[in-house]
Amino acid sequence: MDRIGELQRRRDRLVLLAAAQRDAVARDFRPMERPLAIADSVVDGVQYLRAHPGFVIAGVAVIVALRPRRAFAWAQRGFAAWRTYRWASAQFHRLSG
Numbered sequence: 001m002d003r004i005g006e007l008q009r010r011r012d013r014l015v016l017l018a019a020a021q022r023d024a025v026a027r028d029f030r031p032m033e034r035p036l037a038i039a040d041s042v043v044d045g046v047q048y049l050r051a052h053p054g055f056v057i058a059g060v061a062v063i064v065a066l067r068p069r070r071a072f073a074w075a076q077r078g079f080a081a082w083r084t085y086r087w088a089s090a091q092f093h094r095l096s097g
Contacts, residue, residue, distance in 0.1 A: 049056055064071040
């Protein structure tokens with residue numbers, strides 16, 4: 001019977017320790033809530049646009065029709081951003097595994 005009591009006390013200590021650790025992690029990550037929420041919103045927006053490419057095509061068509069020179073400049077920036085993303089993605093995958 002003493003063994004069962006010892007195990008129960010150890011379990012109680014571990015439960016309290018786990019609760020304290022959860023509180024500490026929650027406290028430490030509290031400053032990151034807003035940036036992570038923004039990142040989640042951006043990811044959701046990108047996923048929506050990938051699922052509905054017609055919106056992107058319509059937006060590009062309007063920009064090209066209204067300001068072709070500006071559209072070309074933005075296309076260059078977009079291509080550079082895409083190449084940078086591809087390079088960074090490859091570097092990340094190379095370093096991570």
